[in-house]
Amino acid sequence: MKFSKNDTNAIKGIAIILMFFHHCFLDSRRWAAVPYSMLDEVKKITYFPVSFAPFSEKTIVYMASFSKICVPIFVFLTGYGMAVSYQLRKNNSQKYVWNRIVSLMTGFWFVFIITQVLCVFTGRYNLIYGKGLVGIIRFIVDGMGLANLFKMPSFNSTWWYMSLAIVLIFIFPTVYRWIQKEDWIVLVTAIILPRALHITTLASDDFLRYFLAYLMGMYFQKRNLLVKIKQFMVGKNKIIKGVIALLLLVLIIKCRQNAYIGWKYLDIWEGVAATYVIIISYVYILNWRYVCRMFRKLGEHSMNMFLIHTFYRDVFFHRFTYSFHNWALIVLVLLVILLLSSVVLEKLKDIIQYQKFPGYLKALIE
Numbered sequence: 001m002k003f004s005k006n007d008t009n010a011i012k013g014i015a016i017i018l019m020f021f022h023h024c025f026l027d028s029r030r031w032a033a034v035p036y037s038m039l040d041e042v043k044k045i046t047y048f049p050v051s052f053a054p055f056s057e058k059t060i061v062y063m064a065s066f067s068k069i070c071v072p073i074f075v076f077l078t079g080y081g082m083a084v085s086y087q088l089r090k091n092n093s094q095k096y097v098w099n100r101i102v103s104l105m106t107g108f109w110f111v112f113i114i115t116q117v118l119c120v121f122t123g124r125y126n127l128i129y130g131k132g133l134v135g136i137i138r139f140i141v142d143g144m145g146l147a148n149l150f151k152m153p154s155f156n157s158t159w160w161y162m163s164l165a166i167v168l169i170f171i172f173p174t175v176y177r178w179i180q181k182e183d184w185i186v187l188v189t190a191i192i193l194p195r196a197l198h199i200t201t202l203a204s205d206d207f208l209r210y211f212l213a214y215l216m217g218m219y220f221q222k223r224n225l226l227v228k229i230k231q232f233m234v235g236k237n238k239i240i241k242g243v244i245a246l247l248l249l250v251l252i253i254k255c256r257q258n259a260y261i262g263w264k265y266l267d268i269w270e271g272v273a274a275t276y277v278i279i280i281s282y283v284y285i286l287n288w289r290y291v292c293r294m295f296r297k298l299g300e301h302s303m304n305m306f307l308i309h310t311f312y313r314d315v316f317f318h319r320f321t322y323s324f325h326n327w328a329l330i331v332l333v334l335l336v337i338l339l340l341s342s343v344v345l346e347k348l349k350d351i352i353q354y355q356k357f358p359g360y361l362k363a364l365i366e
Contacts, residue, residue, distance in 0.1 A: 025064035031322045183223070304345050
């Protein structure tokens with residue numbers, strides 16, 4: 001038994017659903033009658049009527065807030081997957097890093113160019129980047145995935161993750177060596193050091209907030225913990241273990257969402273909560289063949305869906321998105337539309353043979 005690439009994609013599929021749920025219902029302003037990005041320009045806010053049955057609005061918002069763990073789930077999987085591929089290919093670290101950057105950026109560039117072209121008559125370029133040389137510089141920085149790193153405007157607000165992903169790739173060789181030498185010491189240091197240095201921006205600093213999840217991905221890969229935990233959970237007394245696991249999940253949710261315990265130690269809870277959701281998903285959800293297959297398909301398209309979903313949900317089709325009124329239906333329709341859009345994007349890549357482009361760039365690295 002091993003935690004395979006298919007398992008990784010299935011977990012990504014779960015994470016992308018959590019992301020859409022989080023973005024749709026984080027607070028009531030998300031389903032205002034005007035896009036979230038334009039609320040500052042509106043004097044009086046009106047809202048679409050959204051049914052949260054059989055739950056209350058408060059419960060859905062609460063769980064949508066917790067669903068922010070979609071980010072550390074992706075970060076955990078990044079650390080885990082990079083550790084696996086680095087061991088298998090045995091590349092030198094510099095070559096490996098640049099191959100990963102090429103894979104990441106060529107996927108991003110395709111969507112970046114397509115969306116820029118489709119939005120050419122909307123005026124969004126000038127709205128976001130401005131005019132003249134400043135606009136060109138902002139456009140280039142955004143196209144390199146570095147807008148968030150340099151605190152510049154981005155064509156899509158959720159592309160902030162690209163900066164984090166790039167940083168995580170570049171620091172991988174160093175962090176990987178640390179984990180291989182003193183794994184648990186590195187984890188403890190990552191928890192203690194920010195507090196010893198009196199760093200208080202854990203909630204707002206993306207790197208500090210998600211670094212522990214990144215380390216835990218590598219730690220779990222080194223010790224094969226996902227497989228070991230699954231073997232233990234499905235062994236003797238699995239029903240009792242399942243009940244305990246569910247109660248522990250509730251406890252973790254309550255702690256992570258607590259205004260004092262959660263936000264003061266947010267980097268810890270992001271790592272712990274994301275890791276635990278991955279464990280629960282791997283042990284219990286991925287055993288269902290057809291459910292796993294569905295999540296795997298979503299995971300295979302998760303990058304495209306992540307890159308374009310804000311254009312649908314908020315920027316251009318905000319009214320359409322929330323016109324379905326029921327919270328579950330809103331997420332489901334958004335999910336289906338984004339999956340179909342990603343399939344179209346991948347088909348377009350095949351038609352123009354775009355996949356040769358990253359291969360060509362990687363050949364230059366050789």
